[in-house]
Amino acid sequence: MKILLIGNFAPPYEEESLHNFSLLNRLRQEKNDCLVINVSEHPSKAEGIVNIRGHIDYVLKLIRFARGRDVIHFMTKGYTRLGLLKLAFSVLFSKLFRSRAVITFHSELLSIIGLTRSPFGGQQTVNFAFSRAHRIIFTERDTLEVASVYKKKDNFTLMPSFIILPELPDKEEQSPIHKLRNKEKVLVFTNLLFPSFLFKVLDNLLSRPFDPDIGIVVSIAEKLPAKIQHVIEEACGQWLENLIFIESDNLEMLSEAYARADLIVKTLSCDGKPFFPNFSVSLKKPVRSGNVLYFPNSHVLFKGGETTRLTAEIVQHLLQEPSGTKGDSESEDVFERIKEIYGG
Numbered sequence: 001m002k003i004l005l006i007g008n009f010a011p012p013y014e015e016e017s018l019h020n021f022s023l024l025n026r027l028r029q030e031k032n033d034c035l036v037i038n039v040s041e042h043p044s045k046a047e048g049i050v051n052i053r054g055h056i057d058y059v060l061k062l063i064r065f066a067r068g069r070d071v072i073h074f075m076t077k078g079y080t081r082l083g084l085l086k087l088a089f090s091v092l093f094s095k096l097f098r099s100r101a102v103i104t105f106h107s108e109l110l111s112i113i114g115l116t117r118s119p120f121g122g123q124q125t126v127n128f129a130f131s132r133a134h135r136i137i138f139t140e141r142d143t144l145e146v147a148s149v150y151k152k153k154d155n156f157t158l159m160p161s162f163i164i165l166p167e168l169p170d171k172e173e174q175s176p177i178h179k180l181r182n183k184e185k186v187l188v189f190t191n192l193l194f195p196s197f198l199f200k201v202l203d204n205l206l207s208r209p210f211d212p213d214i215g216i217v218v219s220i221a222e223k224l225p226a227k228i229q230h231v232i233e234e235a236c237g238q239w240l241e242n243l244i245f246i247e248s249d250n251l252e253m254l255s256e257a258y259a260r261a262d263l264i265v266k267t268l269s270c271d272g273k274p275f276f277p278n279f280s281v282s283l284k285k286p287v288r289s290g291n292v293l294y295f296p297n298s299h300v301l302f303k304g305g306e307t308t309r310l311t312a313e314i315v316q317h318l319l320q321e322p323s324g325t326k327g328d329s330e331s332e333d334v335f336e337r338i339k340e341i342y343g344g
Helices: 015-029 054-066 081-096 110-116 122-132 141-150 176-180 197-206 225-242 251-260 308-320 333-343
Strands: 002-007 033-038 049-051 071-076 100-105 135-138 156-158 161-164 185-192 214-220 243-247 263-266 280-284 287-289 292-295 298-302
Touching: 002 015, 002 054, 015 033, 015 071, 015 161, 015 251, 033 054, 054 081, 071 081, 081 100, 081 122, 100 333, 122 141, 135 141, 141 156, 176 214, 176 243, 176 251, 185 197, 185 251, 185 308, 197 214, 197 225, 197 263, 197 280, 197 308, 214 225, 214 251, 225 243, 243 251, 263 308, 280 308
Parallel strands: 002 033, 002 071, 033 049, 071 100, 100 135, 135 156, 185 214, 185 263, 214 243
Antiparallel strands: 161 292, 263 280, 280 298, 287 292
16 A cells, blocks of 8 residues: 655654654555655654655645555644644645545644634634545544534544554663663653753652652753753752653654653643643653553643642652553554555
8 A cells, every 4th residue: 555644753752753653664564655754843864754844845745745645644733823734735635646635633732722723724724624534533532522623524533642662672781771670650751841841840750759669761852951961960869860861862762761651741742843831741641552552541731820849749640540551452453443544
């Protein structure tokens, strides 16, 4: 099958881009002919990924690569005007070239601001894409319910985002991740900026009594991460031995951290660009099934006044909950459903 994937395939890596790479790698393993366009303003370093330079360049490359494809699959978080415009063009050209148009909405803010689209352009763009797409995949029920106000036909599907977990190295002492081997719980902070609300939450957690059974992984989304790492190390006290820093463009290392994660706390983002870092964070609690990590639920917290301490307590509470698991027999269902969507 000839497939064009469009989405964020660039660092700083997080759940969205890791999902996109997992889907791409699985499709290629099954001998599908896959072309990829990276819509992030950051260039992708991965082999075989086409980067774009502005919206006109995107349209030109879309025309070039969409021709002759069986499926055009656009993956987005869906809350920037230019992102929705790119989405609409992907659906338009899928119609022109007689391809199946598939959309995945990675949940984060669509469920909150999806109803505030401008009636002059924004709503029309969404209505056009929803009415012309063959299938629209929503990764969370809340997002699906909000998007239902734009529903034009029976083409909505609920399917959690997922990451294919890597095989952890046999000799874990060769990787920094080995420090997490005997930890009961692992907390991962990604897309960390300074200053930001996320940084304040991390700082508050590190000021709390030391728990040797908790490992913390930090991925800093900055051009000069060493300076911020130094600030965190000075604040962490006894937590230092349980703290691991990972570069935000290290796909392999971050995948290993996600493989062990019980809770992921991150800055909101869309197409690799941070959004509202001064007053919001996203919490994601993964569920494991075989070698697949799913993200069926997430929470977005907004700062109102002095709520850093409360947010840190919420993080602690979620971390104490049992880790979610699904039966091994369910681990391959998501890929079978995607193949049905592509070919049905």
